[in-house]
Amino acid sequence: AQRVTQPEKLLSVFKGAPVELKCNYSYSGSPELFWYVQYSRQRLQLLLRHISRESIKGFTADLNKGETSFHLKKPFAQEEDSAMYYCALSGPGGGNKLTFGTGTQLKVEL
Amino acid sequence: GAVVSQHPSRVICKSGTSVKIECRSLDFQATTMFWYRQFPKQSLMLMATSNEGSKATYEQGVEKDKFLINHASLTLSTLTVTSAHPEDSSFYICSASPGTSGGTYNEQFFGPGTRLTVL
Numbered sequence: 001a002q003r004v005t006q007p008e009k010l011l012s013v014f015k016g017a018p019v020e021l022k023c024n025y026s027y028s029g030s031p032e033l034f035w036y037v038q039y040s041r042q043r044l045q046l047l048l049r050h051i052s053r054e055s056i057k058g059f060t061a062d063l064n065k066g067e068t069s070f071h072l073k074k075p076f077a078q079e080e081d082s083a084m085y086y087c088a089l090s091g092p093g094g095g096n097k098l099t100f101g102t103g104t105q106l107k108v109e110l
Numbered sequence: 111g112a113v114v115s116q117h118p119s120r121v122i123c124k125s126g127t128s129v130k131i132e133c134r135s136l137d138f139q140a141t142t143m144f145w146y147r148q149f150p151k152q153s154l155m156l157m158a159t160s161n162e163g164s165k166a167t168y169e170q171g172v173e174k175d176k177f178l179i180n181h182a183s184l185t186l187s188t189l190t191v192t193s194a195h196p197e198d199s200s201f202y203i204c205s206a207s208p209g210t211s212g213g214t215y216n217e218q219f220f221g222p223g224t225r226l227t228v229l
Contacts, residue, residue, distance in 0.1 A: 044220040
């Protein structure tokens with residue numbers, strides 16, 4: 001069974017500090033990994049996906065198959081980064097289904 | 111960008127009544143729509159996958175007769191919570207995807223959610 005684990009419910013950092021939101025997964029195969037973000041009073045939206053290898057809003061995430069991790073990182077946190085972040089997994093042939101982690105609330109303090 | 115709407119945004123109903131929630135893709139055709147349930151401060155749990163013109167595929171533990179899903183067109187899917195009870199109170203979120211291409215994931219676009227409260 002596929003599973004996504006986000007160990008931190010809440011992560012509080014100061015503005016300008018580095019951010020790392022942890023995500024580990026279990027999947028017997030080659031999954032596709034995503035980070036979704038939900039800003040206050042807004043809908044869930046895709047932040048980035050591992051196959052794109054992009055940096056979005058300064059965030060990056062590298063898929064580490066050896067450690068089965070897909071941690072989200074940003075070198076310098078901004079106040080507007082405060083949001084709920086969900087790591088998600090989709091398996092090939094899974095019909096596009098997403099399995100979500102429990103989410104991490106990121107709070108960036110001034 | 112792709113927009114998905116949900117209606118209503120909030121609904122309060124009495125126990126035993128049925129409630130219908132609509133999910134619409136406004137500017138694209140959604141081959142597949144998904145329905146999720148989210149409890150307070152918890153993750154999104156996939157309830158079912160709905161493909162246009164065919165029966166929905168329900169996740170394990172989700173009652174098909176309780177949560178009726180219809181995907182009659184490429185832009186509309188509905189979730190009907192039948193004979194609702196207080197334990198069905200939750201936040202229901204839909205998402206829509208333009209479709210799958212082999213094993214490649216196609217992005218899901220999420221609706222704003224519907225808050226259901228059953229008294």
